[in-house]
Amino acid sequence: MSYLATKQAPKREDRLHSCITFGGTLCGFHKLAGGGCFQDGNREFSQGSICLLLPGIAMINSLKDNVNLLHGAVGCGVCSHSQNANARSGGLSHFGVLKDALWLSTALNEADVIGGGEKKLRSAIIEADRLYRPKTITVVTGCVPGIIGDDVDGVINDVQNEVTAKLIPVHCEGFKTKIWATAYDAVYHGLGRTLLDDPFFQERLIEEEAQRFRFEEQKKRTVNLLNVSSMGKVDEDELTRLLNDLGLSVNIFPVFADPEQVYKVKYAAVSISTCPTHDDYFCKFLEESFGIPYILKHMPIGIENTNDWIREAARFFGREKAAEKIIRTENERLGKALEGYRKFFQGKKVFVSAGEFRALATANLLGELGFEIVGVRSFHHDEFAAGEYEKLKKIAGDFSFNIANAQPFEEANLLERLKPDLFLGHWNGNSTSAKLGIASHVIYNTGLSYIGYKGVFEIARRLFRQLRNPAFNKHISKYARLPYRESWYAEDPFKYIKTPQGGEKHVRLSGNA
């Protein structure tokens, strides 16, 4: 593979045949995608979404001693204002320092569009290096330099000798890919190409055998725990706790990475993903380049998923027995803590929307808590989640299924039909359900606990809290309306999807709809 030899990561449409357009049922989707002939479609009507630049710089804003230089128009990167909250709280919990993320913009203007932005970029890199003295400068490119043809890599190569910071190009031209998960590849690509060299102090003139032995032994029991910002410190702590119980040391990468510690990612026995959609690119790179095998299978959200995640890790180290003991104890304690909640949740209808893996894993968790899954929406689809669909089918049967890069109009239509008791959606993705009066809860927030056994309990507590008093949403729904015409709710929710294969389009209506 060795994509890292190239200047930028390939888009996921090409590398993984990822897609963003489907409407129907889980079984219908399975029939279609299972045959391996799933081609992506289009929407005649679409709503705004995000591009890879947003999750890309969500990761980058967490990096220690980094200046993030956005090369584009001044609006590219304003998402940093919300990501700064995570940079501040995460920085505090990881490093004990409360500090704003540092981002800059070359703020390309009309003259730059005509004359090119390379000169400005070069001067900006030099000035930022002099003023802030960062260890690294990430140079993130938006759409404009991509269209006007700035040679960003050329500028960086050229100017690297004049600055002390390591320069890391990260290509995030939003118009080039519809799959924003390409962001993870783009950032891993930049970090992997630039920051993995051993630091000077690692080189020893005389190597003592005892030292070497200790190092090798340490390496044999160290795992890379990959986190691209899909979880906060509280979730990292939960997985670290479980891996420590297995007698393993944990090296977390890449969020809140210290540039001087990044090289450690090369000295681990195995890399474990917390979300295959996020990590496959880097896992494969580490294996090819440094012979570090990887486990890329489960997302540890939900009881069974966490059990399986631990089992996989333990199997690698031959510690199956220890794992079963941990699993037994944890499940028992958790089961008792959940008793009351399960009774309360039993039979309540829930609808879930998020990135593919997270949506499916969370739906699994909700099934375990006693909810009935009436619908799932995934932001995109690729090959990694195939197993998750199998798991979910077993626990939840068939239900409405929609693949969409947000597109809340389809969601509004589905929610009006399915009338769930509860909705879980991503950032800026809960207002549709809230305005329809449905109790809603955010499915991802780096300040909250979602992962592992602790996550199951904490989600249960939070959902119980939401369901106990949904007054806010009930009142909002009476006075705030969604911006769709009444006629829309009588239409096929997938009316605007144009599928090349003319796939299934109807939605399974639940009893009362």
Added chain:
Amino acid sequence: MSDFPVTHNYIERPRYFCSFGGALSTLEAMPDTIPVLHAAAGCAGSIAWGQNGGSGLQVGGYCGGLAVPSSNVGEREVIFGGAERLTEQIRATLDMMDGRLFVVITSCVTEIIGDDIQAVVSDIREDLRTGKIQKNADIVFAKTGGFKGNSYYGYDIVMSAIVRQFADASSPVKKNSVNVLGIVPYMDSFWRGNLEGIRKSLELLGLTVNTYFTADDCLSAIRESSGAELTLVVSDVYGLETARVYKELYDIPYIVSSLPVGPTATARLLRETAQALNLKIDVEKIIEEQNRRYYQALEPLVDCYHDADLQRYAVIIGDANYAVSATRFLLDDLGWIPELVQFTEALSDTQRESIAKKLSTADIQPRLVFDTNASEAGHYLSERYPRRENDLYTETLSPAFVIGSSLDRDLALKLGAPHLSLSFPVANRAVINRGYTGFGGGLTLTEDLLSAIVAGR
């Protein structure tokens, strides 16, 4: 004392969006309006996340966030053009989205590739006119490509477009009615409260007020805004372009005043407005009554204000609206000592000069700095107050207060000073109906400043 603008090769943590983002934010606040983006997929999300982090916990409105229709152009459109895709998108949008005014705006990508958006929108408008598309709707467009400037400029581009294309040239002149420009929704987190404060103040003069974005505004008033008698630009920088369009097309005169925060600035606005409209009323009597109410409310504060010695030196960092209005309020009404005023956006020579004039008084002359790097504020302060640790009798900036954005908490921490976020980004406050304009706004600002000082009491 004003410095030459300090120039950088970049903007540090830009405290505004691009022109596209400003236009989108403006449209999201306008009644019964559906923005239609001709843009790459990420533009809407970028602005939604920016509002999420900077606009006092407010994202979008009736049609905002990720619900905004967008053509989501990609590589295909960059190569082959996006006009066809835009036409398809607008037709479906009219079918699907419930609004009266549809405003198509362009982004960097679609503007650079040169899509003829005017032709696309003209065709659709014709279809609406002839009934080929049967919807009770108007459609206009604005070219707001992000590289054109910042969000304040985007507000002016899209407001000008609406005034040109949507306002009704045949509206009869409406006596004593005014349009209020200069407050950019979401860029000013307190936009709702600020507009309401201005409306309330102007209603004291018996005027009919169009503020475009509040619950008291409606599209028909915006359409008839071409019949107003006067435009008030409550900003030294924002909204001027739009005021000029009203003047050019509908011969409506305009006056430019800073954001009226507190009794002195509001009284000035009332006097100027009454004079411009030639109102036959006793303005001074109205002002006197408001002042009486204002100081009656302050009366019980007097003891604690002095007991706790609540007067402060102030550092003000902000956009043109807040840097000017907060500084003037401290000088004219609260009686604090502004020491440093830093403007964090790029301003033209004329803009800087007119602002500098507004902020110089005979006795107190804060240093004015025009520098987009807000993290340099500490540097400017230490120039004014060099450290002389061995000198017992050295002048210091103490007790100090930092008025700025949530990104200036770091400076406040270093100065050991309390802090209040007014200017974008306001990440650390929830804003719903709070505003600082008008007489009452001065009380609110006093409350917030003093509360920050005594928070640990």
